[in-house]
Amino acid sequence: MTVSPLVWTLTVALILGMLVYDFVFHARKPHVPTMRESAIWSAAYVGIALVFGLVVLALWGGDFAGQYYAGYITEKALSVDNLFVFLIILATFRVPRQYQEEVLLFGIAFSLIARTGLIFVGAGLINQFAWVFYIFAVILLATAGSTLKEALKGDEEEEGDSRFIKLIRRIFHTSDEYDGNKLFTHLNGRRVMTPMLLVMIAIGGTDLLFALDSIPAIFGLTQEVYLVFTAVAFSLLGLKQLYFLIDGLLDRLIYLSYGLSAILGFIAVKLFLHALHENNLPFINGGEHVTVFEITTSLSLSVIIGILVVTVLASLYSPRGRAMSVVSATEMLSERYLQLPADATDSQRDAISRKLARQLQRMPRISDSLKDELISDRRHYMELLHEVHGEHLDYLSARQSSDDTSSAESAELERRKTAFSDIVNPAAESVGSAEESVGSTAPEGSSEGRPQHH
Structure with a gap:
């Protein structure tokens, strides 16, 4: 897949333009988005992502379009899981509802920057060392097992009151009260951090942890850097609107963790098979490629969609x-x-x-x-x-x-x-x-x- 510098420039400009527009016209005017507003903008962001897939189809063909859609759907599903933790953080810090937009938008921007860096690092490693696929497969298997274990135990992550935040509270001067959406305020004549800054630190730290799971997952579906970047970017854009749209629905997706665990496990198997096919490790088959069944893009897309449909239906309609x-x-x-x-x-x-x-x-x-x-x-x-x-x-x-x-x-x-x-x-x-x-x-x-x- 060949992508010209002009296409890269236009794509990055589109994504940054959408992010800036969201910040200038929405988050800078603190308010609680209505259900109608959230639904319209969520549909718009999803629509843009789907149309972009058609552009990929027209320019590079069906296989690459399928890889993009599989990556986008997987990253979107993982981003919904992120929302659970965001919900806990926002509740822990008691962020006023009218300022939650700004916090979420910061989280999206930070996540986009962090994941872009990890994407290019991951792509460089894959191009130089084919055995990296084995490492990615192990990471995803471990994540799938951890996700399943937490789902079975019913654990919830209390990221908002982490040791890191407690350490910051001890080292720096902080306030317990919000001062609008300000990051710093003055208390008894002293400049102090507000809870708004602390919650952004918590969101940023959580984003980094999720990025370490999501990037190996999408590299298991496509190794094209352009498709990885756009799928990740479009899955993050609109996440803020999705949060307010499904705020009351999040807790209903009780089997989402099981579905995500199955998807991550499936992608791990796909990565492992691909690693065997590209094998150059001397202690495996003498350093020669191993002839194995490789999971096609269409099969990946079908399995991912099927798992998500079953998960959502079971969550919504079970007693x-x-x-x-x-x-x-x-x-x-x-x-x-x-x-x-x-x-x-x-x-x-x-x-x-x-x-x-x-x-x-x-x-x-x-x-x-x-x-x-x-x-x-x-x-x-x-x-x-x-x-x-x-x-x-x-x-x-x-x-x-x-x-x-x-x-x-x-x-x-x-x-x-x-x-x-x-x-x-x-x-x-x-x-x-x-x-x-x-x-x-x-x-x-x-x-x-x-x-x-x-």
């Missing part, structure tokens, strides 16, 4: 997946409601409370065994439901007592209070014991006795 959807969505909406600012509009509160009510209605249908498996601390979870319950009743009562509220509107608000309580109480009782639920329920319209949310 455990549906239960996880309710549990995670309920927790997310409760936290989001409690984090609303004091000047939040009625429409914002009403929208979240309606979505929350729909999820809570499904909670009693989940079996106790699944609740035990999916909710790590049922009592804390139950208290969270009571807290959001009391908070919403306080809000509705405040609207009732307003001078602008008519008698008809007051009656409607009272009906809504009763309806919300009739939904929350059975859900809370199904999470904890009936005795605990009754004992910790706050009186309607009062926050007394409710646990404070932090």
Whole structure:
């Protein structure tokens, strides 16, 4: 595959232009992207990536286009796995939702720079030493095993509070409070780091770890540097929009780790077979090439797509997946409601409370065994439901007592209070014991006795 300097220049200019546009027109105006905005831009980025594959098809043929698509799909799937860790980091540092765009965009830019360097290093090693394929295969097998082990144990990575961050907090002066989106602020007359800078350091460190896994994976699908670079770049672009689009869906992909483990294992086998085919190690077949079956690009693409389809369908439609959807969505909406600012509009509160009510209605249908498996601390979870319950009743009562509220509107608000309580109480009782639920329920319209949310 021959790629002219002009094509390289135009491609890099396109990718950088998309990144700069995203930063200037989106991240520099801190806001929480709507579902519609995220969906439109996610579709646009995916569309550009798919159209680019057609350009590869037209200029270099079907085999190279297949390699690009296989690489892009694999890297996109691995990037979704990155989002799980990003979600943990953003939650650990309690990044205000309106500033999460900027943090994610920094992570994407840092990842693109780091992976570009690793791509050219990897390509140089492959061109000089064919045995590097054996090393890549071992790395991917180890990663696949580690991913599967974590999935079976249900481990979550707490990267946000890593030893590295703790060390930085000890060495440098840091603040516990955000100052908008500033990286530094002044505290008691001293210049200190804000949590915004610390979370970017955590994101950057995590990106480096993921890059060490993803680069060997794509080199197992294509050794063309141009295709590797573009597949990685296009998979990263649009990751920010994808985060906000599937924010509530991430926890539902409960079998994604199994699927990624299978994909990485498959690519490791493909790499090992290719290494045997290109073998020049003297202690293997006397340094001669080994005649083995080589996995074709079309077969790779089919296997990767097939694994992802099965993984997503199993996650979304299995009983455990549906239960996880309710549990995670309920927790997310409760936290989001409690984090609303004091000047939040009625429409914002009403929208979240309606979505929350729909999820809570499904909670009693989940079996106790699944609740035990999916909710790590049922009592804390139950208290969270009571807290959001009391908070919403306080809000509705405040609207009732307003001078602008008519008698008809007051009656409607009272009906809504009763309806919300009739939904929350059975859900809370199904999470904890009936005795605990009754004992910790706050009186309607009062926050007394409710646990404070932090």
